[in-house]
Amino acid sequence: MSRRAVNRTLLGLVGLGLLAGGALVLLGGLDAYRHLGVTPPDWWPLTSPDQPVLSEASRTRWTDRDWWWPVAIAVPALVVAGCLWWLFSQLHRGGPAGVDLPSPAASGEPHFALHVRSRAVEEAIEAETVALPDVERVTVKVTGAARRPEVRTAVRLAPGADTGALVTAYRTGPVEHARRSLGLAALPAQLRLRGAKARRERSRKKAPRVQ
Amino acid sequence: MTGPESEREPAAEPVPESVHGSGPSEVEGRRRRAGRWLRSRRAVPTALVVAALLVAAGTLLYDVVAVRAGGQARPWRRELSEQLATRHLDDPWVLGIAGGAVVLGLLLLWLALARGLRGWLALEPRGAAIHRTAVAALIARRAQHRSDVHSWQVKVGRRRTRVTLTGTTDAAGAERELRAELARIPLAAPHRLDVRTKPVHERHHRRELAELEPPR
Structure with a gap:
């Protein structure tokens, strides 16, 4: 699961929990069940506005069971462990230090392990991209993992750029060359185009001076 | 210089246009889903x-x-x-x-x-995206280069772009030119372009108009 999917799932779960809890309390507190004429099932919590949020009895209902204390300790411990795992995986966001090249030798035979620094790949793609027409500035970042690298490129367009031609040229030029020279089967590439700020010179087109 | 290249781009993918005639709703739906990969990481x-x-x-x-x-x-x-x-x-x-x-x-x-990344519009080959300000800059530049346009305002939304031109004498020609400029950007999702033209309020811009067109 990608980091984006993890983040969105986490946000969704926490949001659903907050929404469900708040809605239960609001429905009970505003006595919505009686106003709407709905009778909730017996096990439904928080039905009457006169009941406490969490009574002494319901708080200590399971404290004498065998499973209560292990669960009461394990659940917060799991939450803490998950949060720490998430934080440490986010700290790791710099991308791989280098790219592992697939070995040309068959498995089992002796071979050299080839490794290219990410900075070298980034510089090669930057140099080739900045030479394309309509490109003012390029920043390339290698992401993913060392065995399946990905490329993220941010480009600042020159005014009046031909975007379609640039996207095609980027695909067939720098990325394809990098993929071939690294010997990879695929090199997923992301491209982000920004323009120079639209300068609002209020149409100060001076009429040519006529003698 | 850009002539032959911009000619080649539409010719390279005539398929969407021809398919469009047979099943517009299906293709429309597919094009609407085209930018789904572009999602914020949150x-x-x-x-x-x-x-x-x-x-x-x-x-x-x-x-x-x-x-x-x-x-x-x-x-x-x-x-x-x-x-x-x-x-x-x-x-x-x-x-x-x-x-x-x-x-x-x-x-x-x-x-x-929600998708997030509201500033970005997905481009046609998956993986490329352009910022809305860049689209605005490209269109504004084309409007600026017309000699009859006095002032312009470009607002690029997520599904539609609104251009307001003042002072143009050839509204249809200006609109055609801006449409051609937008068509050069290979946007993945359908994007509308509305061009409105307004007359120049002479009272407020008399000095600028005088500079633009010296009295004969």
């Missing part, structure tokens, strides 16, 4: 939620373990359980906090489901 809101969870769960864990090891529960936990046991559901504090939880939950759900 790093910042998730970091905030994780920090809050970590603090809450860590404090609770510490206290539960301390009680289990034979210590006393902290004052905050005794206070909290007492408040929960005495305050009823129709207490204003309880209702207010519940309302806040509902709002926060809706916000987090929206963050989890």
Whole structure:
């Protein structure tokens, strides 16, 4: 699961929990069940506005069971462990230090392990991209993992750029060359185009001076 | 210079146009879904939620373990359980906090489901995207280069671009030119272009007009 999917799932779960809890309390507190004429099932919590949020009895209902204390300790411990795992995986966001090249030798035979620094790949793609027409500035970042690298490129367009031609040229030029020279089967590439700020010179087109 | 290239681009993919005639709704749906890959990673809101969870769960864990090891529960936990046991559901504090939880939950759900990256428009080969300000700059530049346009305003939305031109004498020609400029950008999702033209209010711009067209 990608980091984006993890983040969105986490946000969704926490949001659903907050929404469900708040809605239960609001429905009970505003006595919505009686106003709407709905009778909730017996096990439904928080039905009457006169009941406490969490009574002494319901708080200590399971404290004498065998499973209560292990669960009461394990659940917060799991939450803490998950949060720490998430934080440490986010700290790791710099991308791989280098790219592992697939070995040309068959498995089992002796071979050299080839490794290219990410900075070298980034510089090669930057140099080739900045030479394309309509490109003012390029920043390339290698992401993913060392065995399946990905490329993220941010480009600042020159005014009046031909975007379609640039996207095609980027695909067939720098990325394809990098993929071939690294010997990879695929090199997923992301491209982000920004323009120079639209300068609002209020149409100060001076009429040519006529003698 | 750009002539032959811009000619080649539409010729390279005539398929969408021809398919469009046979099943417009299907192709339209596919094009609407075209930019779905472009989704925000939601790093910042998730970091905030994780920090809050970590603090809450860590404090609770510490206290539960301390009680289990034979210590006393902290004052905050005794206070909290007492408040929960005495305050009823129709207490204003309880209702207010519940309302806040509902709002926060809706916000987090929206963050989890919405696409995000609202500034970016997806481009045709998957993986490329252009910022809305870049589209605005390209269109504004084309409007600026027309000699009859006095001033212009370009607003690029997520599904439509609105251009307001003042002072143009050839509205249809200007619109055709701007449409051609927008068509050069290979946007993945359908994008509308509305061009409005307004006359110049001479009273306010007499000096500028005089510069533009010196008296004969």
